[in-house]
Amino acid sequence: MKDIACLLITGASSGLGEEFARQLAHRCETMVLVARRGDRLTTLAGELVREYGVQVRCFEADLSISAQRNQLAAALAEKKLHPDCLINNAGIGDYGTFADASWEKLETMMRLNMEGLTHLCHLILPDMISRQHGSIINISSLASILPIPDFAVYAATKAFVSSFSEALRIELKECCINVLAVCPGPVHTEFGKVAARVQGQDFDGMREWFYVDKEQVVSEAIMAMDARNARVYPGWKIALAAAGISLLPLAVLRLIMSTRPRKSA
Numbered sequence: 061m062k063d064i065a066c067l068l069i070t071g072a073s074s075g076l077g078e079e080f081a082r083q084l085a086h087r088c089e090t091m092v093l094v095a096r097r098g099d100r101l102t103t104l105a106g107e108l109v110r111e112y113g114v115q116v117r118c119f120e121a122d123l124s125i126s127a128q129r130n131q132l133a134a135a136l137a138e139k140k141l142h143p144d145c146l147i148n149n150a151g152i153g154d155y156g157t158f159a160d161a162s163w164e165k166l167e168t169m170m171r172l173n174m175e176g177l178t179h180l181c182h183l184i185l186p187d188m189i190s191r192q193h194g195s196i197i198n199i200s201s202l203a204s205i206l207p208i209p210d211f212a213v214y215a216a217t218k219a220f221v222s223s224f225s226e227a228l229r230i231e232l233k234e235c236c237i238n239v240l241a242v243c244p245g246p247v248h249t250e251f252g253k254v255a256a257r258v259q260g261q262d263f264d265g266m267r268e269w270f271y272v273d274k275e276q277v278v279s280e281a282i283m284a285m286d287a288r289n290a291r292v293y294p295g296w297k298i299a300l301a302a303a304g305i306s307l308l309p310l311a312v313l314r315l316i317m318s319t320r321p322r323k324s325a
């Protein structure tokens with residue numbers, strides 16, 4: 061059943077974005093894959109075309125740069141591609157204390173995780189609204205409900221994503237456009253390597269228990285999109301942790317976070 065006319069996925073060159081492309085290819089007439097590493101996108105596109113007979117367009121773009129987001133939107137318009145499903149997935153993290161961070165990396169992260177995601181919604185929405193049809197999936201994080209020392213700016217960018225998604229969802233309800241915030245806990249992708257400040261930087265081993273497979277994260281996200289849900293915490297352990305966190309008084313949360321769960325080993 062091809063129920064998605066045009067799906068746009070950002071950050072499709074690895075991790076969750078690539079997995080979304082694989083799991084949704086059979087439902088799409090056309091897919092638009094976006095990331096900086098065009099060679100990876102082309103390889104993935106080849107596989108998806110062969111396996112699912114879907115049309116795939118690849119766009120190389122650095123979504124932390126406003127001009128490149130505008131160029132992407134212009135290219136979509138020129139090729140008459142009108143996404144009815146947008147997966148705002150591209151994002152990076154930065155592990156370590158705030159004071160020691162590289163400002164360049166923090167700035168890029170804020171531009172990508174918040175500004176890029178918001179700008180793409182703004183660029184794509186008018187078309188969805190005129191068709192009174194569409195779906196937006198914003199990839200947030202369990203970190204969006206936790207102020208996390210040693211991951212402070214990343215967690216704050218994801219708090220923005222969850223808050224923005226909730227409000228946007230209400231604004232768009234009358235237009236039959238669903239907005240979903242996906243809030244994964246830790247997942248093995250390239251994320252950890254990109255977030256690390258030094259090669260091989262590692263974290264408290266007890267967190268390993270919390271990891272959820274990317275396949276499960278994406279399949280639960282797709283189920284939540286189909287159910288037109290507002291938010292999903294994929295994996296029962298993560299869902300349980302989220303429920304627990306939401307019940308805790310801030311003072312208790314502060315005590316727990318003062319153990320520095322993200323401090324590098």
Ligand SMILES: NC(=O)c1ccc[n+]([C@@H]2O[C@H](COP(=O)([O-])OP(=O)(O)OC[C@H]3O[C@@H](n4cnc5c(N)ncnc54)[C@H](OP(=O)(O)O)[C@@H]3O)[C@@H](O)[C@H]2O)c1
Nearest residue numbers: 071073074075076095096097122123151246247249250251
């Ligand atoms: N993995 C986790 O533990 C975890 C947990 C919660 C939430 N998340 C969120 O999940 C999303 C996907 O991350 P992932 O875990 O799949 O990590 P990943 O494997 O590192 O994938 C990140 C994707 O974002 C793209 N990207 C990075 N910088 C970009 C830029 N400037 N412009 C365009 N694309 C860019 C990367 O492609 P290029 O490098 O080719 O540009 C890549 O395709 C992120 O929003 C992340 O915050 C991850």
